[in-house]
Amino acid sequence: MAYKVENVNGCTKKFVFTFDNLDLTEQIKVALKQKQKTVNIKGFRKGKAPVAMVEKLYRPQVESDALNNFLQKELFEAVNKEDVRMVGYPALENVKYDQGKSVSFDAVVEVFPTVELKDYSKLSFKKDSVEVKEEEVENVKKNYLAPKAEMKEVADAKAKLAKGQFAVFNFEGEKADGEKPENMKGEEYLLEIGSGQFIPGFEDGMIGLKKGDKKTIELTFPADYHVADLKEAQVKFHVELLEIKERSYPEFNDEMAKELGFESVADFQTKTKENLTKQKERQVEEKLNQEILEKLIEENSFEVPKAMVVQQENYLKQDLSNNLKSQGFSEDMLGEYFSKWASDLTTKAIFQVKSGLILDTLAKKYNIEATDADLDVKIEESAKLTGLQPEQVKEFYMKDEKMKSNLMYAIREEKTFKKLAEDVKIK
Known part of the structure; x- marks a missing residue:
């Protein structure tokens, strides 16, 4: 050997190669034909x-190519022989070549780690309860009716601005040094109070104002x-409330319900509660799964490949x-953002890689795989949640092999979590 x-x-493994008798004749022939x-x-x-x-004109380059082909061939044959699951590309180091006679080199290879989990049967977790309130159903109804709603001014001059209403107002921002930038001014601006469009504290500072009121709201911009x-700039916003409006x-009767795609008001109520319940159940499951993963990572220390x-x-x-660009971020702003939050991204990436390796280990332990039958069930579920036809959802995933592969992977993880939940204590 x-x-x-x-x-x-x-x-990480290091393959240390030494060839005292080196014959590159065959490799040189191949390299020459490629060069030709x-x-x-x-x-x-x-x-x-x-x-x-x-060969006469390109001998040094051809020999270099031949040597490289030889190194790669020997390395990958060794990797296969040792049954190593390689991650990324190997790094060649300490290459020492005595022309036509001998060669030695090291190859540093990252591999999938073997994850051995400690006994987790005694771990305990709390699962949140699921409850759908009438207020939430009412909010869904308002979302459906919003395109048909009229914006009307509140007639009562003594009415105070409240969350959920709309303010028509003038505003001007003043920085700590007294500067009043043009991009911090607005006239007859329409803002839904509670929508979170302005920086934290601004909309809360307007609550309680009456038509014609003026107020100075002192705020600090977020660090990000x-x-x-x-x-983190300290700014004063001088505001004048011109009008209070509300939708x-x-x-909402049976006729309107039918227009919106339901059989009746009762049908809307039933289906909306079902959908909200499923959404909340999914959120509760995701929260529980996250807590389980965090605990398993805390309890089981192992290294992960840098390439992953x-x-x-x-x-x-x-x-x-993609998300930040949709919010108006430029390339310079993106660069600054990623520079500031680089360590957070790395931490999140490490957590996700470790989570994937742990779930893969558990899936193999439980002999879990995603089947075509599982895929059909998931497509039916997605269709009910989105209001689309199952054929439409299926077409969406089937047209892109990567999309289908990601969905199958998610299904496998979901089945793994369900099996894992049977082996830990959940209150």
């Missing part, structure tokens, strides 16, 4: 120059605000970039 394997840590196809030599058409001439010179909704962490960080960055 021309190599030995050293364990660097739980997810691509070179342009005066007097010959591309790819038609004699092999001897190609997207405008650099306003981060006037049409009557970097890949997960890239996924997170891409997803976050």
Whole structure:
């Protein structure tokens, strides 16, 4: 055997290769033929120059390619022989080549770690209860009726602005140094109180104002605000309330319910409660699953490959970039944001990688796989929640192999959590 394997840590191995008698004849022949196809030599058409001439002109490069092919071949044969599950690309180090005679090199390879979980049967968790309030059903109804609602001014001059109402107002921001930037001014601005459109504290500061009232609201901008010179800035907002408005909704009767896709008001009530219950149950399950994973990671220490962490960080960055761009972030703002929160992204990526490895270990322990039957059930569930036809949902996932693969992976995780829940204590 021309190599030995050293364990660097739980997810890294080093292959140490030594070849005292090196013959690259076959590799050089292959490299020459490859080079012959691509070179342009005066007097010959591309790819038609004699092999001897190609070797004479490009011998050092050809030999380098041959050596590289040899190293790669030996490494991957060794990896297969040792049955190593490699992650990412190997790093070649300490290459020592005595031309045509011998070569030695090291290959550092990251591998999938073996996760051995401690006994988790005594771990205890609390699962939140699920309750749907009439207020939540009413909010859903208002969302359905919103496009048909009229915006009307509140006639009572003594009425005080409340959450859920709309303020029509003028405002002007003043920085600590007295500057009043143009981008901090607005006239006859319409704002729903409680919508969270303005920075924290602004909308709360307007509650209780009456038509014609003026007020100065003193606030501090968030540390992560997207405008650099306003981060943690202390600002006074001078506001004048011009009008109080609120939505006037049409009557919600059986006829209106049918127009919105339901059989009746009673049908709306029943289906809305069912959907809200399912949504809350899913949220409760997600919260419980997160707590279980956090505890398992806390209880079981193991290293993870850097390549997997970097890949997960890239996924997170891409997803976050898309969201921030939709909010108006420029490339410079994105760069500043990711620079500031880099460590948080890394921490989140490590957690997600460890979670995936733990769930994979448990799925194998429980012999769990996602089947086509599971997929059909999940598609039916998604169709009911979204209001789409099952055929539409299925087409959405089937047209993209990656989308389908991600869904199957999620199904496998979901089944794993259900089995795991039987083996831990849940109150």
